[in-house]
Each structure stands twice: as C-alpha cells, then as structure tokens.
Amino acid sequence: MTTNPQAAQVQTIAFVLYPGITALDLVGPLQVLAGLAQASPGFEVAVVAERLGPMPTDTPLAVAADRTFEEAPHPFALVVPGGDAPALRAMGDPRLLDYLRGAAEGAEIVASVCTGSLLLAAAGLLEGRRATTHWTYRHLLGVFGAIPVAARWVEDGPVVTAAGVSAGIDMAFHLAARLAGAPTARLLQYALEYDPQPPQGGLDWDDAPGDVFAPFVDRYVREAWSARPEWIERLDARR
C-alpha cells in the first residue's frame, strides 16, 4: 500500500516468466517497453514468475524475475512469452494458468508472443477471439476456440497476440505507440536502432519449410499434452 498518489498511478506492464521460455520472446518486447517506461514515467515494467531466482531458457542463459505472481496480481498489461515443448507443458501448470486468468481480468492489455498465446488459450482467454502464434503451431489455436489468423500480430479487444519469436518486437512497438503515442514509439525505435535488414531478406511463406518443423511440433504436443487426452482428441478431430 502506498499513500503517494503519483506512485499509485504507475501502470505495470507485467512480463510472465516460466521455465524453458524462448529467451527472445521475453526480451524483445521487454526491451521496447522498458524503454517506454523510461520515456513515460506513468508506466513501469516488471518480470513476474511463480518464484524469484534464475530459471532456464531455451539458451544457456538463465533469467530471473523481479516479482512473484502475488506481488503483481493486477497489472495494467500482461505479456506472455512462448517456447517450444516447455510452453506446451506450461499449459498444464495450474498456478501459472490461475495467475493468467486473475491478472487478465482487470488488465487493459493481455498480450502474448509466439506460443504464449497457447497459454492464454489454455487459460480460457481466447475463446471466440482472433489470435495468432508461431506459424508452425497455428493449427493448435482452434482446439481452444480461438480463430487462427496468419499475421505479424493480431488485436482483438484487449487481447494482442504476436506471431513467432521476433514478432514480439514489432508488437511491442505497436503497443508503445498505442500507450504513449507514435512520436514516443518512434524515439524508442531510434534508441534500439530498430531498422531491420535481414541478410537474406524477409520470409517467403510460399516457400516455408513446414514439413521440416511439423514432426517436432507434433511430438512436442503429444508428449506435453499426454495428461490432457481431450486436447489431443480435439486436435485430431480437426485434421
């Protein structure tokens, strides 16, 4: 509790951390919105997790949150990163899903990156909503009543979902413009020198190597969802 009226007005953008996340899913948008918080004192960013202390990512880097779920129960905005198998397993973590449901209730923005949208889906937050995720996982969204969309990011009411991994950066600049205005977002873009020049150019979706990734995705899903046969059934029924 605080009696400082200014502090009480700070709006928290909470990034959700759980073991095994794809590091860039978290750090891309975190870097953008940490810049927003620096430029706009009305906002702050936090990284929230079930516990403090280092957690593994899908790289050798371990990362640690600065707040527990209990310390950030009602954020202004929620951002949920994804991952491969660990994100699919996290869909069965009741404490994580409970936090997402409670935090989403009063949040003005409920966002995800990559397969983070599958966690929102498992928490029941995407029913009837247009949403996206990593392109190799997009067929899973329908299992939870979401309407899959192939787009860099999708905004449906308070829910903003980004495509795979690096798409979180684009989504975060969109959110920065929405929250603080286009000029501030542009300044942040110069600060992060976000002027992408992929050495081989952009992606060609007609040439996407879906066959290379599909067997991995299918195995991750069946292993991670082994305790949820109804999800597997619904998935197979949709084929």
Place this chain on the structure above:
Amino acid sequence: MTTNPQAAQVQTIAFVLYPGITALDLVGPLQVLAGLAQASPGFEVAVVAERLGPMPTDTPLAVAADRTFEEAPHPFALVVPGGDAPALRAMGDPRLLDYLRGAAEGAEIVASVCTGSLLLAAAGLLEGRRATTHWTYRHLLGVFGAIPVAARWVEDGPVVTAAGVSAGIDMAFHLAARLAGAPTARLLQYALEYDPQPPQGGLDWDDAPGDVFAPFVDRYVREAWSARPEWIERLDARR
C-alpha cells in the same frame, strides 16, 4: 581436457556478460546462434562472465552466465553486447578487458553488438579496423584508433561489429550463414519467424533525433571515463 575427439571438435561461441548490459544486445544474437548450435552439432553457445549468478540488465530482468571466464578461455567466436553507461564503465574493468584480449587472440570471430565495440576498442582490438556501434556513440570509435562506419554491421578480418541493439540479430544471421551456410541460416530465420514489420517502417537517418540523445551520451561518457582523462582529451580534440 577430453579424450573424446568429437567433443574436442565442438566450437564454442561465447557471449560475454557483464553487469548492466542492454538485454536485447545479448539475447538477440544468442537466440539466433543457439539455434545454429542446435542445427549444427559442431557448434555450441555459452554465456561467459566473471562470475556465475544473476547480474542486472538495463531492464528488470536479471540474467546469469553458465560459464566463468576461466572456463572458456579460448572460444571459437566471441560476441560482446553493449549497454549505455554500464558498458562505458566496463571499459575500465581490467578483468573484463584481459578476458577479451586473451579470448580474441585465438578466436576466428570477434563480434560485438551496439556499444560492445567500445569494449573491444578499449581492449585495443579495433586499432586500424573499420567498425560500427550504436549510432549515437559512433564518434567515440575514433578515440581508440578504429575507423567508424555507418552500417548495420561491419566485417573487417575476424572482427564483426553490429550497430545498435537490434542490429545484433541481423549480424547473427549473417554469422549463421557464414558458419553453417545460407540454407541453415534461412531455416533458423523461419524458426524465429524473423520477418520484421516495424509498425512505423524503417528508420530515416536524415530525420534521426541526434540532439535528443547527445546530452545523455555526453554525460554518460564523461562520468564513466572520469578515471581516464586521456580518453576525454582525445575525444574533445576530435570535435
């Protein structure tokens, strides 16, 4: 020491961590090259620091290395992230500079992101070399005998320097293609769905807000280099 000839052939790409780094400087290229290591068993990635245990970044996220400097003295490749004031202060950290010099000696690739190139410069590794850094810090490179270049990334012999923050991702895809070939790099690009769509488009360098950033950069430099008056003198002499 190992007697397993296969293990002995694994080439380590070492990301250097120190307190206060810009998180995305590290995590952008780390994510790309961790994917490379997954796709190409001849490579591994490591995050090296003076000590293990969480270190602060310029966001609320703390990050931890998985190896000490002593555990990775001779990496195949070195990648040095940057930061604002903390990177400038790290230019005076003798243990970090000693590690960079020793590790760079036998490395095939000595890379940096953003102001990470200033650490290479302070270690004496950029003399006479073409290099880049974050656009707001580019004028500092000449203080250390480097030739500043305005480019997304610059390759000069073993030294590959990237521009600010997000440029590390582009540089890493370039390195992935150089190390494992263009088809593998392209597969990684699909895996990270790296198909950037900045909501406000690319940057316009004729419109860059240098005046907004210059006072901060100047203050950071003068504070961080207060124990190195010869650097300040050389900087002022170049104006």
